[in-house]
Amino acid sequence: MNTIVLQKPEKLILEDTSEPGDPPGGEALVQVHRVGVCGTDLHAYRGIQPFFQYPRILGHELGVEILAVGPNDQNLAPGDRCSVEPYLNCGKCIACRRGKGNCCTSLRVMGVHVDGGYRERIHVPVHKLHRSNDLGYDQLALVETLGIGAHAVARAQIESGEVVLVIGGGPIGLSVIQFAKAAGARVIVMDLNENRLAFCREAMGVDATLRPSSSESVVAQLEELADGDQPTVVLDATGNANSMQSAFYYPAHGGRLVFVGLFQGDVTFHDPDFHKRELTLLGSRNARPEDFRNIIGMIENGRIDTTPWITHRAPLKEVPERFPEWTRPESGVLKAMIEVS
Template sequence: MKALLLKGPGDAVVADVPEPSSPGNDEILLKVRKVGLCGSDLNSYRGRNPLVTYPRILGHELAATVAELNPRHPEWKPGTEVAVSPYTNCGHCASCMRDRKNACQFNQTLGVQRDGALTELIAIPADRLYRANLSLRELCLVEPLTVGFHAAARGRVTATDTVAVFGCGGVGLGAVSGAAFRGATVIGIDVDDDKLATARKAGAAHSINSSAGDLHAQLAELTGGRGPDVVIEAIGLPQTFRAAVEEVAFTGRVVYIGYAKEQVAYETRLFVQKELDILGSRNAQPEDFRDVIRMLEAKLFPVSEAITHTVSLAEAPAILAAWDRDPARFGKIMIEVA
């Protein structure tokens, strides 16, 4: 069968790989239909993902169809279309023992620590599948949106909160829609007007182009001088890591989704003076998948605007190279596998 194989940094090819061996007792054989690309895939292509080894089949955002029946799981009938959680958990580390399996110390994500979904067939444990009344491209958006939804959950966002989201790319849009789904007033912050327009369609009540004015003054005006109750950082730059702490309200919550690309120096008195909750957010929990599915089934997300490029598996190496050369030109890329 065909797969997109990343042989090394900058070297992606469509290659023949073995079909999955007989699925395990609790696995379901899936026919992969669509796979979305995200920033971690680009970092793997660039050789900047410290968690990936080569060669590696990429892909962890997938929509698939059940290919054959596993008699141990008759609820998953052939032809059922599903979204997939791409994570594993060990069951015995500190995170798993606290029922926060999304942060498992020994997690292996599809397409990163183990071969991923950019292939024709894949076997996935039954408890990682989610059915929904959604199109294939909507199913393919479920997993990336859960990352932002989980950040909103980590920030304990409620309908009484004003939430500022730094970065309105794929992950940031999930945070915008996740906070809006909880009833919050959301402020999207970015330097790209097109991304900000999409954020408004995803639920942002306000948007700020931080390159075109004083960010602090605009946030103060929108929040009555208090600052946002919650700030979600979805960019990963030292300056936005610091700005999250500087701009959040006293006794507010700051949620960091990604990693900063370099070390960050803070004015730490703000942590204490404001009595802040500083929170990390990693991957997603099952309830985040269920919330995203409900949101998408309610047609509350601008699917067409979020997906900017759709190509075939044969075209995947070329679009990875183009994305590497000019990342600003691309939003969500989807690969049609079957």
């Protein structure tokens, strides 16, 4: 079976690995058709991904077809097309008991903590498969990325008419934009890359964009764009320490700041300023099962258009050769899609 293994930073190899075999009860054997390349994959390749060990089979944005289900599993059947919820939670800890399996105390994410989908066939727990026989495999592979944004917007409790600043116009920022717009917000996007800002204006239909030069000028520009006020919600999707620390200055008094990205380090802020504005600071990790179900429904009924997302493609066997290109900003990659079969 063709499998791509990340043996160490910047070393992806094609291996012939053994077939997974018949699935046990509670699991399904699936054929992987599409794998989206995530920022997590790129960080792991570069050696800067938290919670990561080598060697590892990457891949957690999956569009799959069920080949077989374990004994007594009747809700899914061979031939069903599914998106995979790649968060393997324990079901017993305090987070899981409260319906927050996305931040389980012993969470394992496919392609990060355990091997993922850069291969032809894998076993997946049946309760982590979300079926849609109306969507194509490209769309199903994008559901997980969209789920990150959907969950972040839900955490922020965005209301119609609010002014929302999204920092970072990469894939995670774009997923945030989709659901902030769906919630009825006026969306401003900030990024250093003018090509990304142009994409946000032309393909995503955001209300305004800006390029930062200093924290002072950013605040002034935000007030100009928001009719004299600062945004009531700021979502940082950069995973960049400087950006995340500067983000504390952007929300309005009484506003909310959501960190969607992460990095390996500490974030500090000026407490008197944070306190006087009574800011709410939120972390957002992964997504919940209901996010997957809702997103599939929104794509099916046309509320979410995935057409602009995929900018690069490659068959599985070419991934070791093509991957270095995808890590370079000048390549213009928004979302690379691996075609497994």
